[in-house]
Amino acid sequence: MIHASFKGRIGGFVLDAEFEALGHGVTALFGPSGCGKTTVLRCMAGLTRLPDGQLTVGAKTWQAGRKFTPIHRRAVGYVFQEASLFAHLSVRDNLCYGLKRAKGPLRVGEEEVVSLLGIAPLFERPTATLSGGERQRVAIGRALLSQPELLLMDEPLSALDRLSREEILPYLERLHARLEMPVILVSHDMTEVERLADRLVLMERGRVRAEGPLAPMLADPDLPLIHRPDLASVLEGEVVAVDDAYGLSQIAVPGGVIVVPGRLGPAGARRRMRIPAADVSLGRNPPSDTTILNALPATILSAEPEPNGSPLITVRLKLGRETGGALLLARISRKSWDSLGFAPGEPIVARLKATSLSHPSTSMETAPDWQEDDDVRD
Known part of the structure; x- marks a missing residue:
């Protein structure tokens, strides 16, 4: 299991969030923009340090009291909203960069990642020629090849148009089905959560309102999720x-x-x-x-x-x-x-x-992208 607890003030925003995540599968942090989801993710990565914080990943403690493991020593893969690929490198070289950053034993091989994400046809292309969905697949592949003990995904589909999101979701579902790696997914799109998450952490105004397995959380009469129009x-x-x-x-x-x-x-x-x-x-x-x-x-x-x-x-x-x-x-x-x-x-x-009834799509195509702004604390 993963245990996270972060308390503190960042400017005018107060975070007081504690939750547990699965040691494998996908745990989704869900809530409206500005509720603190991305701040929690940054704390888990070591990008943001709050003095009152605890983080254990399996048997390892990355933060507790004065102990704070810096980001370069944490085996974390981070997928941002924007792919942030190296423009001067080809797709293959971007993936190789992930391998060079590996901090531990081989948990997932290059061939497996390339196969799961359908990246092979893109190898020799410059990143500037990739569509939004292709860029994000390469970014996910690069993060996985760094051999993380924990994969953090911050709204990985928010910069894509709806068609592109629908076409990349099957790749994420394949990763979910095949890899044992724990994933923390930040999202305010319940459709993504429903398709990918095993466990749900519901956040409001910097706090965790509830957490638990996905299906019971969606049906909990004491939570606002049950009143969603698209329930x-x-x-x-x-x-x-x-x-x-x-x-x-x-x-x-x-x-x-x-x-x-x-x-x-x-x-x-x-x-x-x-x-x-x-x-x-x-x-x-x-x-x-x-x-x-x-x-x-x-x-x-x-x-x-x-x-x-x-x-x-x-x-x-x-x-x-x-x-x-x-x-x-x-x-x-x-x-x-x-x-x-x-x-x-x-x-x-x-x-x-x-x-x-909707079910995982078998489509493996990609499409163009668009930009969506979001709150920095999301």
């Missing part, structure tokens, strides 16, 4: 069958099997799904004469009215009839809830449109 559930499961004739896959999740568009095999592969709450309807019986492919038994856990006089209500569900089912969210009208007389604890059927 969605994140489910992870295993491919159990592929229907080649119709281009569909069956993914087993705790409490049921979900049919998803696309050939997402092979069998046994792990896949993550995002299910918009607005695309989940509820009933007491499986539907008939309908195009809906997924009708799963579920149990109502609670119902949360949306604020400000909204006509909608958010329903928290547990898939299946047994304990341990995956959490699922549905957003329906209060009128429907009252008309059907639903109540917490009641067994119902959750209906999901297969076309509303």
Whole structure:
């Protein structure tokens, strides 16, 4: 595990943040601009030093009391919002620079990084000719080849247009699936968090409001995340069958099997799904004469009215009839809830449109970029 605690004042901004991150996988720092996410990342890297700070990465202590390991002695890879490549070097030479900065044993090889990020066709090109997505892939590759014990990513997609972000996300998903390296991801884009994070640290005004595994955090009725307009559930499961004739896959999740568009095999592969709450309807019986492919038994856990006089209500569900089912969210009208007389604890059927399910894309292309300004403390 990674334990971080930083307290202090930077100008007029006060930071008082303490949290734990996974020793592998992706931990996301999420919150609005100016809440202190980037400041925390800079403290973890050693770029910003607060007198009251602690940081342990596995068995190593990088900061505690008077002990402070400077940045050049920390095995940290840092990916900034801008790729910041060396313009006078080719792509290959930028990657080699990462290898030269390696501070420890070989954790990831050059061939593996090049393969995961699809960089080989770019080797001899000058960095000035790269698109935004290509530049960021090279920057990530350079950071990985420095053999970090901890990879820090500060809004790595914020300088890209939407198309470029969608095209680079599959590369990040491949890294997430293949590498054991712990990653701290700073983001204020929940779509990125839903696709990449295993653990979520929610920040507000320099403090940590809550932290925990991603799916329960998204469905926590005591957190503001549950009232987001684009609310969605994140489910992870295993491919159990592929229907080649119709281009569909069956993914087993705790409490049921979900049919998803696309050939997402092979069998046994792990896949993550995002299910918009607005695309989940509820009933007491499986539907008939309908195009809906997924009708799963579920149990109502609670119902949360949306604020400000909204006509909608958010329903928290547990898939299946047994304990341990995956959490699922549905957003329906209060009128429907009252008309059907639903109540917490009641067994119902959750209906999901297969076309509303999103899953990791297999696209490996890139596209142009644009610039987005952000708060320095973000």
